[in-house]
Amino acid sequence: MNIEVPNGMTRRQFITAGAAASAWLAMSKTGLAQAAAAAPPSDQVNVALVGCGDQGRVLVNACLKIPCVKFRAVCDIWPYAQRYGSRYLGKYGHETNVYADYREMLEKEKGLDAIICASPDWMHSPITCAALEAGKHVYCEKLMSNTVEGAKQMVLTQRKTGKLLQIGHQRRSNPRYLHAKNKIIDEAHLLGRITHASGQWHNVKKDDRTCAAKYELDEATLKKFGYDDMHQLLNWRWFKKYGGGPICDLGAHQIDMFTWFLNANPKAVIASGGIDYYKTHEWYDNVITVFEYDTKDGVARSMYDVLTTTGSLGFLEKYMGIEGSMVISEMPRWNQVFREKATAPEWTVWGEKGLVKRVEDTAAANAEEKKAAEVDVRLAASPPPETWEIPVLLDKPPHQPHLENFFEAIRKGAPLNCPAEVGYRSAVAVLKVNEAVVAQKRLEFKPEEYRI
Amino acid sequence: MTHRFAHGAMATQFVFLVEHDDARNAGQLCREAFHQIDRLETELSRFDSSTDIASISQLKPRDLMVLTLDAFECLKMAQFVAADTNGAFDVTIGSVFAAWRNPDGTPRTPSLDELAAARERTGWQLLMMDEESHFVGVRKTGVQVDLGAIGKGYALDCAAAIFEEWGITRALLSAESTVLALDPPEGKEGWTVNADAPMLLCQRAASSSGIAVQGQHIFDPRTGQPVRDRTQVWTLAPTAAWADALSTAFFVMSATEIEEYCRQHVEVSSIIIDSQKRYFNLKSNLGEKT
Ligand SMILES: NC(=O)c1ccc[n+]([C@@H]2O[C@H](COP(=O)([O-])OP(=O)(O)OC[C@H]3O[C@@H](n4cnc5c(N)ncnc54)[C@H](O)[C@@H]3O)[C@@H](O)[C@H]2O)c1
Numbered sequence: 001m002n003i004e005v006p007n008g009m010t011r012r013q014f015i016t017a018g019a020a021a022s023a024w025l026a027m028s029k030t031g032l033a034q035a036a037a038a039a040p041p042s043d044q045v046n047v048a049l050v051g052c053g054d055q056g057r058v059l060v061n062a063c064l065k066i067p068c069v070k071f072r073a074v075c076d077i078w079p080y081a082q083r084y085g086s087r088y089l090g091k092y093g094h095e096t097n098v099y100a101d102y103r104e105m106l107e108k109e110k111g112l113d114a115i116i117c118a119s120p121d122w123m124h125s126p127i128t129c130a131a132l133e134a135g136k137h138v139y140c141e142k143l144m145s146n147t148v149e150g151a152k153q154m155v156l157t158q159r160k161t162g163k164l165l166q167i168g169h170q171r172r173s174n175p176r177y178l179h180a181k182n183k184i185i186d187e188a189h190l191l192g193r194i195t196h197a198s199g200q201w202h203n204v205k206k207d208d209r210t211c212a213a214k215y216e217l218d219e220a221t222l223k224k225f226g227y228d229d230m231h232q233l234l235n236w237r238w239f240k241k242y243g244g245g246p247i248c249d250l251g252a253h254q255i256d257m258f259t260w261f262l263n264a265n266p267k268a269v270i271a272s273g274g275i276d277y278y279k280t281h282e283w284y285d286n287v288i289t290v291f292e293y294d295t296k297d298g299v300a301r302s303m304y305d306v307l308t309t310t311g312s313l314g315f316l317e318k319y320m321g322i323e324g325s326m327v328i329s330e331m332p333r334w335n336q337v338f339r340e341k342a343t344a345p346e347w348t349v350w351g352e353k354g355l356v357k358r359v360e361d362t363a364a365a366n367a368e369e370k371k372a373a374e375v376d377v378r379l380a381a382s383p384p385p386e387t388w389e390i391p392v393l394l395d396k397p398p399h400q401p402h403l404e405n406f407f408e409a410i411r412k413g414a415p416l417n418c419p420a421e422v423g424y425r426s427a428v429a430v431l432k433v434n435e436a437v438v439a440q441k442r443l444e445f446k447p448e449e450y451r452i
Numbered sequence: 453m454t455h456r457f458a459h460g461a462m463a464t465q466f467v468f469l470v471e472h473d474d475a476r477n478a479g480q481l482c483r484e485a486f487h488q489i490d491r492l493e494t495e496l497s498r499f500d501s502s503t504d505i506a507s508i509s510q511l512k513p514r515d516l517m518v519l520t521l522d523a524f525e526c527l528k529m530a531q532f533v534a535a536d537t538n539g540a541f542d543v544t545i546g547s548v549f550a551a552w553r554n555p556d557g558t559p560r561t562p563s564l565d566e567l568a569a570a571r572e573r574t575g576w577q578l579l580m581m582d583e584e585s586h587f588v589g590v591r592k593t594g595v596q597v598d599l600g601a602i603g604k605g606y607a608l609d610c611a612a613a614i615f616e617e618w619g620i621t622r623a624l625l626s627a628e629s630t631v632l633a634l635d636p637p638e639g640k641e642g643w644t645v646n647a648d649a650p651m652l653l654c655q656r657a658a659s660s661s662g663i664a665v666q667g668q669h670i671f672d673p674r675t676g677q678p679v680r681d682r683t684q685v686w687t688l689a690p691t692a693a694w695a696d697a698l699s700t701a702f703f704v705m706s707a708t709e710i711e712e713y714c715r716q717h718v719e720v721s722s723i724i725i726d727s728q729k730r731y732f733n734l735k736s737n738l739g740e741k742t
Contacts, residue, residue, distance in 0.1 A: 092586060
């Protein structure tokens with residue numbers, strides 16, 4: 001016996017219940033509209049977005065929370081992305097002109113103050129340099145460029161024009177990372193001498209991107225903008241012409257963090273990687289690396305792996321020192337600071353100062369009791385480290401603080417958290433990994449490689 | 453040919469059945485839909501302190517916060533259903549959920565004071581929204597929003613929009629206890645969905661809630677108490693978000709209240725299945741059927 005489904009409007013007749021909800025919301029006088037309209041206007045920064053793909057949209061959402069930002073234009077070679085961006089912004093009251101070619105946009109949009117560049121990596125340098133030359137400030141996504149030469153041009157153009165250039169290593173503005181670096185490591189020196197760092201970015205297996213047939217770009221347009229076909233435009237990160245593969249896409253973030261936290265550029269690298277799984281890519285789907293550093297406290301080494309066929313444990317970094325270790329990530333759950341009981345002084349005072357927060361570990365407490373009773377020699381030889389956490393939470397979208405820093409720099413002259421030179425040094429370190437995979441041996445960095 | 457594609461997100465399994473000649477093309481479409489669902493999972497999550505939904509709990513009266521479009525649309529739909537069911541559905545119930553759980557997620561029973569404190573910060577009228585600016589505001593500090601009872605439905609509606617875009621529309625999209633039928637398989641009148649007894653769905657969403665679903669607790673936002681031992685309710689509505697939200701609302705509403713709601717909304721109907729597996733179709737007034 002079947003359950004009889006009663007008639008009524010179908011989904012198509014009633015395409016979105018959202019329409020009913022909107023009508024309801026318009027009717028219900030919540031009083032917020034007035035408050036919203038009265039929100040104080042602040043001095044505006046006129047902005048254009050170049051590259052409105054996944055990350056462009058993430059940056060738009062973060063920018064919409066920064067009151068001074070006014071979008072004036074959206075540039076993307078793909079009409080589908082262009083339309084998405086301008087419609088989205090339109091809903092938030094930002095009227096934007098759309099362009100396919102950034103050069104045309106720079107020529108026509110005279111009132112722009114800044115450009116946000118979220119194009120594929122190979123276009124970062126040409127777009128950024130052209131925008132700087134046109135007198136605009138630029139926020140450009142990481143990796144700064146897929147070539148050292150491209151990144152160098154960006155630094156030189158920035159210097160020549162005197163405009164601001166912020167590279168999108170957003171962790172450098174994340175309050176938790178800032179607290180970990182400035183307070184826990186530099187001020188209190190809680191980890192002691194850091195001898196090792198490790199990190200990983202693991203992404204679950206994913207099939208290639210595609211789009212609905214009707215949105216595919218024609219061959220002439222693709223050629224004009226330098227793409228062989230639609231597959232390569234949508235999956236640019238896997239092809240040598242457009243990007244540097246996962247180590248540049250994902251590894252860039254954390255290799256940059258190692259440099260920052262260890263306060264040293266890598267002096268050598270070895271790496272292994274390959275196209276072991278995917279059949280349609282040019283870049284390695286996994287890379288494992290070891291870097292060496294000369295820090296002010298002595299030698300340090302880091303281990304890093306980027307895997308794109310398993311999501312195991314996600315992405316995180318770890319710093320290990322004589323007196324303690326720290327696990328940190330943009331993912332909130334990775335937030336642990338361990339005190340090595342055998343070598344480190346008490347941290348109570350740092351807890352009181354709010355530098356770290358004690359995590360009550362019931363399992364460890366039980367183990368302590370048991371130890372007292374039975375005298376476990378293994379426990380006595382290596383007491384379990386005591387667990388603390390970093391008491392600072394990011395309560396904004398991850399890219400918002402970094403964008404805020406950029407706009408503060410434009411409006412009030414605040415120092416940039418990731419200026420061109422810093423982005424450049426990271427690019428140099430990251431790009432060498434792919435070379436090391438090919439070379440199959442240890443490659444050294446000459447100090448002058450980091451200088452321009 | 454019907455192809456099946458599955459993807460884990462939002463703490464559940466999304467399963468899409470697609471009738472299409474080209475399996476590869478159908479797979480690509482589902483891959484893109486799942487990609488957007490992953491994005492929604494991040495935008496609608498309450499677990500990550502950096503999301504809009506989690507940040508609402510930090511707002512103080514007079515603060516204004518811009519929401520992403522999807523967070524806004526989903527929350528707006530939730531508020532609409534809340535207003536429409538006199539608060540039987542209410543996504544501001546996060547504090548009540550929290551009161552009934554230990555930090556590790558295991559169940560506990562709150563004291564009367566704890567419950568009263570949680571209920572203070574619960575109530576859909578504590579949230580204010582403005583469509584022009586996409587601002588949200590609160591009337592009290594500490595309102596915890598949990599979109600768990602509408603987010604999966606909302607994600608299915610977004611997936612359906614992508615299916616329309618691709619022009620592949622013979623599909624049945626499901627997430628746990630919510631299903632959204634698009635066009636039926638060739639030559640059929642609908643997709644057969646098993647609701648104890650089978651029903652045929654076409655261009656319509658159905659959602660069930662009940663004790664059968666993983667023993668999960670549903671709380672009555674009007675009392676702050678868990679609702680136990682009710683019959684199973686199926687809700688049919690034109691969109692998955694609406695059906696999803698209503699299935700929770702109907703679980704805590706009385707049969708008379710449900711009947712009244714269905715009378716007022718031509719596009720909504722509900723089927724109640726009682727412990728003897730008798731079902732009552734509250735729309736067409738079919739009464740009891742065995
Ligand atoms: N900071 C982060 O956390 C983060 C995260 C993801 C991506 N990214 C970076 O953002 C950038 C974009 O990545 P994505 O994932 O959004 O890629 P995507 O493929 O989703 O988007 C790229 C967009 O750029 C457009 N485009 C291509 N060439 C262009 C050109 N010459 N001019 C204008 N537009 C052009 C494409 O049509 C597409 O819409 C990359 O540099 C990537 O490394 C950063």
